[in-house]
Amino acid sequence: xxxxxxxxxxxxxxxxxxxxxxxxxxxxxxxxxxxxxxxxxxxxxxxxxxxxxxxxxxxxxxxxxxxxxxxxxxxxxxxxxxxxxxxxxxxxxxxxxxxxxxxxxxxxxxxxxxxxxxxxxxxxxxxxxxxxxxxxxxxxxxxxxxxxxxxxxxxxxxxxxxxxxxxxxxxxxxxxxxxxxxxxxxxxxxxxxxxxxxxxxxxxxxxxxxxxxxxxxxxxxxxxxxxxxxxxxxxxxxxxxxxxxxxxxxxxxxxxxxxxxxxxxxxxxxxxxxxxxxxxxxxxxxxxxxxxxxxxxxxxxxxxxxxxxxxxxxxxxxxxxx
Numbered sequence: 001x002x003x004x005x006x007x008x009x010x011x012x013x014x015x016x017x018x019x020x021x022x023x024x025x026x027x028x029x030x031x032x033x034x035x036x037x038x039x040x041x042x043x044x045x046x047x048x049x050x051x052x053x054x055x056x057x058x059x060x061x062x063x064x065x066x067x068x069x070x071x072x073x074x075x076x077x078x079x080x081x082x083x084x085x086x087x088x089x090x091x092x093x094x095x096x097x098x099x100x101x102x103x104x105x106x107x108x109x110x111x112x113x114x115x116x117x118x119x120x121x122x123x124x125x126x127x128x129x130x131x132x133x134x135x136x137x138x139x140x141x142x143x144x145x146x147x148x149x150x151x152x153x154x155x156x157x158x159x160x161x162x163x164x165x166x167x168x169x170x171x172x173x174x175x176x177x178x179x180x181x182x183x184x185x186x187x188x189x190x191x192x193x194x195x196x197x198x199x200x201x202x203x204x205x206x207x208x209x210x211x212x213x214x215x216x217x218x219x220x221x222x223x224x225x226x227x228x229x230x231x232x233x234x235x236x237x238x239x240x241x242x243x244x245x246x247x248x249x250x251x252x253x254x255x256x257x258x259x260x261x262x263x264x265x266x267x268x269x270x271x272x273x274x275x276x277x278x279x280x281x282x283x284x285x286x287x288x289x290x291x292x293x294x295x296x297x298x299x300x301x302x303x304x305x306x307x308x309x310x311x312x313x314x315x316x317x318x319x320x321x322x
Contacts, residue, residue, distance in 0.1 A: 017286030022075035042086030095161030117164025165206030173213025
């Protein structure tokens with residue numbers, strides 16, 4: 001019998017079947033209703049990290065992470081509410097936050113943080129990036145190598161300091177497909193992703209690859225990099241978790257797919273349909289972690305999250321553990 005959320009998450013990431021489907025969120029920004037008006041220091045739209053002493057901010061964020069996990073029965077705490085540039089030293093900030101979480105909750109939760117080094121959609125500088133693909137490919141490869149090297153130094157520090165692994169938060173795709181062609185993805189992203197994941201796994205890390213959008217044209221390359229799981233299996237981009245589970249479920253675990261747009265503006269019936277679809281088709285045999293298809297963003301009606309949380313509680317148990 002699974003005895004902790006941490007063990008439950010590990011079983012799912014290893015494509016095994018725990019007592020029930022674990023849950024988590026990539027980020028949880030809408031905290032004010034249920035947590036006495038508290039917000040994360042350093043997160044988008046929240047108080048800047050440096051408005052209070054460092055130690056106070058670390059304790060505050062760690063306590064809020066644990067309170068969210070306890071309130072919603074999450075098995076993974078992802079330290080992605082607080083962005084990389086919020087900390088004077090990112091690796092130290094992650095290590096100190098993880099240590100504080102363990103002081104509060106022991107080893108109850110699997111603790112992950114951002115750890116990607118691959119290129120993402122360049123929301124600022126798209127034109128320059130596209131020009132470099134053709135006019136400076138050697139320079140782009142040199143920059144890719146440096147990004148990889150720098151990130152792995154941080155990853156070593158964070159794993160040594162008590163993190164359990166990483167969520168790789170570089171977005172690769174829009175709703176209509178990847179931001180670069182599959183051929184260019186295979187040259188400039190896939191090899192570095194594979195090296196990154198393999199190096200992180202050698203450190204003992206659990207690795208979840210995150211990207212929104214329609215990843216299907218490059219999905220095989222992402223799976224070939226051998227992350228433990230892929231998040232968020234974006235239904236707004238046509239990603240069908242039933243098909244992906246059938247096609248790839250023996251190679252990679254899956255996270256997410258509950259329709260975030262429905263949770264923002266849809267009806268309770270639409271939200272229920274999306275939630276039940278995920279649990280019906282991704283749950284069997286293990287290898288699935290329940291979550292929204294993005295995160296709990298500012299402005300999401302918490303009644304929507306209450307609804308999916310209740311449905312998950314109803315449907316989460318595997319037959320042998322019911």
